[in-house]
Amino acid sequence: MIKIGYMGPKGTFSHEATLKYIKGKESEYALYEYSTIADVILAVENNLVDEAVAPIENSLEGAVNITLDTLAMDANIKIKDEIVLGIKQNLLVKSGTRPDEIECIISHPQPIGQCIKYIHLKYPNATVRFSDSTTAAAQEVAGCNGRIAAIGSMIAAKIYGLEVLEEGIQDSNNNMTRFAVISHTDSARTGNDKTSIVFSTEDKPGSLYRILDIFNLWDINMTRIESRPAKNELGRYIFFIDILGHKDDEDLKNALTMVGRKTSFMKFLGSYPVFVDREDI
Amino acid sequence: MIKIGYMGPKGTFSHEATLKYIKGKESEYALYEYSTIADVILAVENNLVDEAVAPIENSLEGAVNITLDTLAMDANIKIKDEIVLGIKQNLLVKSGTRPDEIECIISHPQPIGQCIKYIHLKYPNATVRFSDSTTAAAQEVAGCNGRIAAIGSMIAAKIYGLEVLEEGIQDSNNNMTRFAVISHTDSARTGNDKTSIVFSTEDKPGSLYRILDIFNLWDINMTRIESRPAKNELGRYIFFIDILGHKDDEDLKNALTMVGRKTSFMKFLGSYPVFVDREDI
Numbered sequence: 027m028i029k030i031g032y033m034g035p036k037g038t039f040s041h042e043a044t045l046k047y048i049k050g051k052e053s054e055y056a057l058y059e060y061s062t063i064a065d066v067i068l069a070v071e072n073n074l075v076d077e078a079v080a081p082i083e084n085s086l087e088g089a090v091n092i093t094l095d096t097l098a099m100d101a102n103i104k105i106k107d108e109i110v111l112g113i114k115q116n117l118l119v120k121s122g123t124r125p126d127e128i129e130c131i132i133s134h135p136q137p138i139g140q141c142i143k144y145i146h147l148k149y150p151n152a153t154v155r156f157s158d159s160t161t162a163a164a165q166e167v168a169g170c171n172g173r174i175a176a177i178g179s180m181i182a183a184k185i186y187g188l189e190v191l192e193e194g195i196q197d198s199n200n201n202m203t204r205f206a207v208i209s210h211t212d213s214a215r216t217g218n219d220k221t222s223i224v225f226s227t228e229d230k231p232g233s234l235y236r237i238l239d240i241f242n243l244w245d246i247n248m249t250r251i252e253s254r255p256a257k258n259e260l261g262r263y264i265f266f267i268d269i270l271g272h273k274d275d276e277d278l279k280n281a282l283t284m285v286g287r288k289t290s291f292m293k294f295l296g297s298y299p300v301f302v303d304r305e306d307i
Numbered sequence: 308m309i310k311i312g313y314m315g316p317k318g319t320f321s322h323e324a325t326l327k328y329i330k331g332k333e334s335e336y337a338l339y340e341y342s343t344i345a346d347v348i349l350a351v352e353n354n355l356v357d358e359a360v361a362p363i364e365n366s367l368e369g370a371v372n373i374t375l376d377t378l379a380m381d382a383n384i385k386i387k388d389e390i391v392l393g394i395k396q397n398l399l400v401k402s403g404t405r406p407d408e409i410e411c412i413i414s415h416p417q418p419i420g421q422c423i424k425y426i427h428l429k430y431p432n433a434t435v436r437f438s439d440s441t442t443a444a445a446q447e448v449a450g451c452n453g454r455i456a457a458i459g460s461m462i463a464a465k466i467y468g469l470e471v472l473e474e475g476i477q478d479s480n481n482n483m484t485r486f487a488v489i490s491h492t493d494s495a496r497t498g499n500d501k502t503s504i505v506f507s508t509e510d511k512p513g514s515l516y517r518i519l520d521i522f523n524l525w526d527i528n529m530t531r532i533e534s535r536p537a538k539n540e541l542g543r544y545i546f547f548i549d550i551l552g553h554k555d556d557e558d559l560k561n562a563l564t565m566v567g568r569k570t571s572f573m574k575f576l577g578s579y580p581v582f583v584d585r586e587d588i
Contacts, residue, residue, distance in 0.1 A: 088534075254369050255369050259481060
């Protein structure tokens with residue numbers, strides 16, 4: 027059995043991403059629930075689990091800083107895969123509740139914000155109440171006597187036995203989250219791979235430019251750059267870069283050797299297959 | 308009178324930064340308090356105030372996303388100055404309270420986190436309680452009968468009449484926040500200036516590199532790059548860049564003209580003097 031960790035409770039989007047990742051191989055995996063992102067990642071570092079799923083960026087909110095900071099600091103972990111999940115919110119009720127009976131809508135402030143136009147349009151007279159999590163909202167609806175609806179994931183509906191009154195009620199369909207699968211080793215070359223590194227540059231003008239110049243010289247495409255504070259001085263940063271290719275590709279290997287020489291710190295975070303949504307094929 | 312907005316309540320670090328900014332010119336300014344960063348910035352846009360002070364990055368936590376996103380979207384605002392504030396936390400008590408009487412320490416979770424080693428070392432037996440803000444903590448201490456200490460700014464101590472039992476109790480001395488002064492116009496050339504822009508690149512490999520190449524060609528130093536999601540698709544970004552120089556410098560003007568041609572969207576955010584701490588001189 028492969029032990030895999032995620033940030034719970036059951037019904038979170040991290041849980042949904044984990045189920046998407048192990049789809050068709052469920053019998054090979056045992057799932058372990060943690061309460062924070064840092065705990066999930068440290069569980070790999072401390073050998074409590076073999077793999078862990080952690081959100082790394084969202085298309086509306088941006089980078090998940092705690093994931094980046096933990097990846098930069100922890101010595102023995104690699105990214106072995108990525109999963110992209112479309113964030114879909116749904117209106118969940120106790121079985122049999124009719125739309126006109128709903129007096130109150132509850133959820134975590136984030137999903138409420140993601141569905142605010144929908145709520146205004148469809149339930150202008152309902153009161154809105156905040157819960158600690160979408161799971162807490164689903165639990166409350168499951169235990170109530172109707173008249174309350176929760177906003178949450180399809181998997182929360184399944185777990186808490188709720189009826190999905192309306193699917194995909196989020197205001198924007200561009201809400202996607204990318205998750206990293208973290209492990210002690212990264213993945214073998216597939217021919218359609220991505221590589222992640224983190225580095226800090228020397229404190230000289232043009233340092234970052236000279237690193238990007240290396241990728242340009244080797245015709246390597248960068249798909250993402252993210253800066254985080256170096257935490258020792260305002261104005262000093264570390265950079266997270268995703269490039270297309272695998273560390274076993276000759277050019278990419280040479281480029282990384284050069285980058286290693288021109289940076290004051292560099293950590294190889296892993297090579298892994300570019301995500302392809304199997305459900306969309 | 309110049310109307311200047313900041314995120315309150317009184318005693319926040321935004322308030323402290325505002326006082327630092329207007330130091331020596333207090334009689335020319337009228338201060339207006341807002342409850343969120345977005346409201347502060349929109350107050351300039353809507354002509355409710357002439358200037359506003361908003362945090363833009365912290366040396367430990369990184370970029371303040373709401374400030375960046377609002378700057379990118381709002382059409383008629385510019386950065387006219389910057390202020391850097393060392394974030395110093397202090398232990399505040401009701402006048403006359405002795406250290407051995409303290410049973411409970413209250414503050415917002417962020418300052419508690421910033422002083423956690425200090426609390427463990429000096430007050431291992433005290434309970435820790437979270438408040439909604441450092442101001443709420445200071446108010447509670449002001450109204451209590453001793454035995455409680457708050458963690459907060461020097462200005463909070465002054466406003467709520469508290470005694471500063473110990474100064475500078477934060478675990479790290481590298482905790483600095485940079486604030487932007489936002490207005491309808493930016494600043495005239497001083498000879499030691501910085502310029503901020505935001506842009507999105509074409510969706511082609513190497514697009515960002517080609518922009519940085521322009522600054523390299525013109526010998527312009529970049530002091531900061533920050534990416535934020537473009538919010539229309541995962542993997543598309545907008546970039547915030549700070550460069551040294553003023554828009555009236557011939558080279559910088561030419562570079563920006565080139566950048567404008569090579570980007571799908573570019574917004575000039577302002578030229579303003581590089582911050583020099585007058586207190587340190």
